[in-house]
Amino acid sequence: MWQCSDKVQDHFLNPRNVGALEQPDAEGQAGTIAYGDALKIAIKVNRDSGVITDARFKSFGCGVSIAAASALTEIIIGRTIDEASAVSDAEIVDYLGGLPEDKMYCAVLGHEALQTAIAHYRGENDAADSSERICKCFPARKAFLERIIRTNKLTSPGQVTNYTKVSGGCQSCKRPIEELLAAVNADMVEEGVLDAAKAYHAPVKATPFMPAKFQMNGNGAPPRPNGVTEANGKSIGPGVPRPNAAPSVGGEAQPTPQGLAAFAKLKPEERIEVVSKAIDELRPYLKADGGDCELVEVKENTAFVKLSGACMGCQMASVTLSGVQQRLIEKTGMPLRVVPVQ
CATH class of the missing domain: 3.90.1010.10 (Sufe protein. Chain: A)
Incomplete structure (x- = not known):
């Protein structure tokens, strides 16, 4: 303290x-x-x-x-x-x-x-500052945030929140804050006032059911979809090994013939158990970012999940879904889809 x-x-x-x-x-x-x-x-x-x-x-x-x-x-x-x-x-x-x-x-x-x-x-x-207002919960405008980022050399969304309170409420402005931070940091690097290794890079937007192609962050850390960490195809979450990891192409898990055959033989209740266990392994990392993901139902190769907290309704929801989908493919070897439900 x-x-x-x-x-x-x-x-x-x-x-x-x-x-x-x-x-x-x-x-x-x-x-x-x-x-x-x-x-x-x-x-x-x-x-x-x-x-x-x-x-x-x-x-x-x-x-x-x-x-x-x-x-x-x-x-x-x-x-x-x-x-x-x-x-x-x-x-x-x-x-x-x-x-x-x-x-x-x-x-x-x-x-x-x-x-x-x-x-x-x-x-x-x-x-007076008439630039675009970015945060709905706190009265912060773009020019003000740019000044705070520059003068204090901020390099993470968490720092921006600590200095201004933006994105500390409903988090609907999370993506715009990330994009603004990345843009200002890029300008600072070009101007020679910020080390390129420290600059923030906003995650690339993802679409549901398509694995996200995330950029590495400024410190060389692995992609982080809503708190889920994947490092060189070997871990998901700090120090947690990937069980039964499938071969990867371009950093993304791919279904395996063995996994496909094994999953096809599972009874409906067994499929639910396998998928539920894989999701449960992710939940602590989602909760760490203020969100959660629960399994609702499994039908053939589709897992229906319910997002809550910070994972629900924000622009990063698709990133969460992609991270969960990749984890299920790695766990089962089956080309599972993840579909959100209310």
Whole structure:
């Protein structure tokens, strides 16, 4: 468990500059109460020198959010507007002595509220981000996410969620986030600001009943359809050997004559047992990603399954089905189809 620094505790228990600022020169807000965290910052500026002489905040959020907002006001008081506009998420984190990755959004929230206040002071409100909104559950737009990815050199969807909360709800934006992250990382590699070995590569879209051709991720890890790991045709899941693995062509399992003959001789209840066991071996890895897959029925060479949780209704559902289908082919040697049912 993370042990917060003395500065985080101090700024949470004794927050500086809390409350309203009388006749502020500018105000900025980030987040909304509806999404769990909201922050409002007000600043007073010396018109002659451009120095921020006072700053106050109001916060609705966790203790770390309060500490980050308090720290931010301390950082910017005494700086000019131009100097304050250069304050980064990382500077807030450093001032507090560090934050765990799943609390980084607290610093990001402070940064966004400050930038909005500075834009207000400069009369740039009309230049607000009008780019495409990607996440349905959290108010994050494409340009904002690109900035967060770039400035913090993020290389995984989980990091993007920790810094912004996007894809932390219904996960319907999971695929767009992956594609945006991959595109921004590719640009960063081309610009020489990110090591190609660390760049994220979004999985290629798959269609039901057709095994997915996944790209390797930036760290050289094997394909991962919804948490199911396949490494060089030898394992499915961390350290779990593939029993009765069939010969592979192009990395995909292929039916074998022996498996075809053996499966054809099985009674209906025996087929159900074989298929059910193969699916049960996958379920822990699907559950680790917040989803699940249960066998409903087996008819000849078709397995009917029910997806639930994160596996249901998202753009990665077809990837899950493909991973399950491949596992069944490897287990039985039979060209089984996997069909989702409600």
